[in-house]
Amino acid sequence: MSKKSSDINKSIAEEYSRRDILRYFATSAGCFIVPASATVLMATTRPAAAQSNFTFPQGVASADPQSDAIVLWTRVAGTKGPTSLVTQVARDADFTEIIAESTTTARPEFDHTVRVLVTQLDPDRHYYYRFIAPDGLASRQGRTRTAPSPDADRPLKVAVFSCQDYELGYFTAYRRMLLDDENGSETNSIDFVIHLGDFIYETARRPESMQGGNRGDGRTYLRNRDGSRRSCTPLPSGGEQAGRVWVVPADLPDYRALYKAYLADADLQDARANYPFVQTWDDHEFKNDSWQSYYDESSSPELKVAANQAWFEFIPAALAMGGRDVENHQAADFEQVDVSDRPPEAFDNHYLSLEDNNVAAINSMTIYRTLKWGQMAEIFMTDARSYRGPRGFPQELLTVGNHPYPPAPIDPKLIDVLNAGRTALNGNPPNEIDYLGQRMPNPRKNAPFGSMLGSQQKAWLRDQLSGSSARWKLLGLSVGLMRYGFDSSFRDDGFADGILWTDGWDGYPVERKELTRFIREQRISNVVSLTADRHIHMAGVVMDDFDSENASPVIAEFAAGAICAPVRLTIQNRIVSHDAELAALVQFDGTAHGYEKSVMPSMNAWMLYGAASARALHDGKTEQEAKKLENKLVNRHLSYADADAHGYFVAMFDDEQCNVEFVAIQEPVELPPEGTAPIRRRVKFSVDAWADGDKPVLKTTELIGERPLCGLRT
Numbered sequence: 001m002s003k004k005s006s007d008i009n010k011s012i013a014e015e016y017s018r019r020d021i022l023r024y025f026a027t028s029a030g031c032f033i034v035p036a037s038a039t040v041l042m043a044t045t046r047p048a049a050a051q052s053n054f055t056f057p058q059g060v061a062s063a064d065p066q067s068d069a070i071v072l073w074t075r076v077a078g079t080k081g082p083t084s085l086v087t088q089v090a091r092d093a094d095f096t097e098i099i100a101e102s103t104t105t106a107r108p109e110f111d112h113t114v115r116v117l118v119t120q121l122d123p124d125r126h127y128y129y130r131f132i133a134p135d136g137l138a139s140r141q142g143r144t145r146t147a148p149s150p151d152a153d154r155p156l157k158v159a160v161f162s163c164q165d166y167e168l169g170y171f172t173a174y175r176r177m178l179l180d181d182e183n184g185s186e187t188n189s190i191d192f193v194i195h196l197g198d199f200i201y202e203t204a205r206r207p208e209s210m211q212g213g214n215r216g217d218g219r220t221y222l223r224n225r226d227g228s229r230r231s232c233t234p235l236p237s238g239g240e241q242a243g244r245v246w247v248v249p250a251d252l253p254d255y256r257a258l259y260k261a262y263l264a265d266a267d268l269q270d271a272r273a274n275y276p277f278v279q280t281w282d283d284h285e286f287k288n289d290s291w292q293s294y295y296d297e298s299s300s301p302e303l304k305v306a307a308n309q310a311w312f313e314f315i316p317a318a319l320a321m322g323g324r325d326v327e328n329h330q331a332a333d334f335e336q337v338d339v340s341d342r343p344p345e346a347f348d349n350h351y352l353s354l355e356d357n358n359v360a361a362i363n364s365m366t367i368y369r370t371l372k373w374g375q376m377a378e379i380f381m382t383d384a385r386s387y388r389g390p391r392g393f394p395q396e397l398l399t400v401g402n403h404p405y406p407p408a409p410i411d412p413k414l415i416d417v418l419n420a421g422r423t424a425l426n427g428n429p430p431n432e433i434d435y436l437g438q439r440m441p442n443p444r445k446n447a448p449f450g451s452m453l454g455s456q457q458k459a460w461l462r463d464q465l466s467g468s469s470a471r472w473k474l475l476g477l478s479v480g481l482m483r484y485g486f487d488s489s490f491r492d493d494g495f496a497d498g499i500l501w502t503d504g505w506d507g508y509p510v511e512r513k514e515l516t517r518f519i520r521e522q523r524i525s526n527v528v529s530l531t532a533d534r535h536i537h538m539a540g541v542v543m544d545d546f547d548s549e550n551a552s553p554v555i556a557e558f559a560a561g562a563i564c565a566p567v568r569l570t571i572q573n574r575i576v577s578h579d580a581e582l583a584a585l586v587q588f589d590g591t592a593h594g595y596e597k598s599v600m601p602s603m604n605a606w607m608l609y610g611a612a613s614a615r616a617l618h619d620g621k622t623e624q625e626a627k628k629l630e631n632k633l634v635n636r637h638l639s640y641a642d643a644d645a646h647g648y649f650v651a652m653f654d655d656e657q658c659n660v661e662f663v664a665i666q667e668p669v670e671l672p673p674e675g676t677a678p679i680r681r682r683v684k685f686s687v688d689a690w691a692d693g694d695k696p697v698l699k700t701t702e703l704i705g706e707r708p709l710c711g712l713r714t
């Protein structure tokens with residue numbers, strides 16, 4: 001992978017004067033650098049196209065604000081060949097004070113998407129931008145903003161989102177954010193949006209599976225406001241059939257088609273046009289539960305490259321940044337590579353497959369990177385998919401009992417051993433393990449330990465954390481660090497904190513402990529993890545050692561539920577439906593016990609108070625009665641679990657505090673009246689900034705609206 005030299009930056013400054021209208025063709029990857037001018041430019045007058053062949057069907061977007069630069073994005077349609085687009089950046093929404101105007105080329109090899117890095121901007125202010133097609137047709141205008149200057153201590157306000165399944169729901173959560181922000185003051189508005197992945201789901205529904213009733217529940221496609229079907233199929237290639245329900249992308253045009261379908265959504269377009277986005281991916285931008293270029297038993301470097309290219313084309317991000325700040329900046333733009341599908345082989349000591357095609361595929365683009373917000377915050381956006389080893393729960397075991405997930409909570413110590421591989425028990429891994437009452441050979445006895453971040457990204461993160469002088473160090477993680485224990489201690493072979501979810505850090509406990517100990521030993525304070533993935537709102541703290549009786553918190557963590565993918569309740573119920581005793585701990589029939597809703601969560605209680613409390617709710621006991629049955633060994637680090645909430649959270653950081661507001665919206669399966677986004681509740685938390693060597697304390701400060709049933713530890 002080519003790293004751009006800092007000389008490029010210097011030469012740009014020398015070659016062009018600030019008064020010029022500039023363009024610099026940064027790489028072959030359809031990225032442009034456009035320096036702003038100190039003086040206001042005369043807006044180029046063009047005849048407005050009365051009838052244009054061109055459209056901007058995915059709107060406009062901006063990304064990765066820096067104190068002097070911002071990335072702008074669009075895609076132009078209605079053209080086959082290379083097409084010139086004029087980018088205009090103005091200080092005002094009327095475009096009377098244009099400070100950058102430059103021509104870039106939308107190229108067919110990048111599906112006519114463009115990325116423009118506008119530099120030499122003023123810090124901490126809003127800018128407005130638009131793109132103009134060759135016949136004068138202008139795109140909608142976007143609003144964006146720069147970060148404060150490096151020495152400023154201005155507060156930061158971000159909104160955190162994840163998990164949007166276009167076919168299964170509406171993007172009402174974005175509308176809620178836009179409405180809330182409209183009502184707030186300019187100084188208190190959201191600075192940027194963080195999206196932590198599952199921006200698309202590669203699992204589109206086969207039309208026949210919907211019309212016949214998805215899973216027998218009679219589901220049909222949702223419809224957009226204009227009457228169009230909320231469907232991603234047919235994919236251009238026809239896609240690949242995956243099971244009874246899904247069709248998945250088979251190539252680059254298929255992935256592109258998914259992004260185009262998602263980005264046709266009006267709420268998402270409005271959000272992207274109003275705020276810069278800062279994004280990483282999770283698994284569904286490529287394949288469910290993927291690791292490196294693999295998923296399930298399949299090797300797919302070819303698809304990984306296609307998925308990377310589609311992300312690069314449709315998700316603006318300051319990756320190579322034209323060679324700026326190369327010291328701290330690891331990310332790099334997409335570079336086309338030819339690969340073929342080969343099985344993994346020759347693992348390094350972090351379980352990275354050194355097989356050439358895998359290495360080339362994951363190195364085709366690098367997205368982990370740092371963003372600075374003055375002195376207030378540094379945001380470390382990580383990639384928890386491209387370098388991870390297989391999860392600490394081998395596929396071989398998941399087929400025992402023919403179940404795709406652990407059928408019941410499993411011993412965290414077993415995962416410790418499996419995740420550690422040959423390094424388990426100080427290099428003396430056991431020959432055999434016990435699983436589901438069976439004694440069997442240890443499938444990881446000779447394997448390397450399974451890393452989540454990979455050795456290079458981990459070294460980068462440690463350097464960034466220990467070298468940061470920012471007030472707040474924010475981790476952008478697609479999967480959460482907290483342990484999520486599930487109480488099965490009512491069974492002879494049960495555990496107070498058994499593990500069910502092994503695709504996140506609970507399947508990678510060795511490296512989690514490495515990271516948390518590093519933070520403790522280096523006395524790094526004010527680390528906050530912003531995460532998502534589980535389709536459930538959660539708040540808590542990450543302990544330095546979840547297995548120690550003297551564990552101490554080192555990180556505050558907030559996990560966003562889904563925008564409109566199925567809530568945890570629905571997913572978890574499906575996963576444990578074979579086991580009536582466990583299913584009772586997930587949900588129950590509310591109408592049988594005087595609740596308005598038929599599906600009520602016992603799962604919040606399971607996670608916060610344990611199995612007896614959850615069972616009590618299921619059996620019709622009140623919340624107070626249920627809480628009295630609390631098992632105090634369960635998830636003491638967790639303060640909030642809201643298993644049937646869709647939505648997002650907003651986090652504000654100032655000198656003294658981090659304040660977080662979770663927003664739970666009405667289930668987004670119906671279109672609310674235009675310009676509305678009905679809300680169920682807001683739950684607020686605060687964490688005081690803590691001194692080096694001290695620890696985070698999470699406080700619940702307010703609940704507005706409907707109570708989450710046993711969802712708050714109070």
Ligand SMILES: [Fe+2]
Pocket residue numbers: 162163164198533534535565
């Ligand atoms: Fe998701």
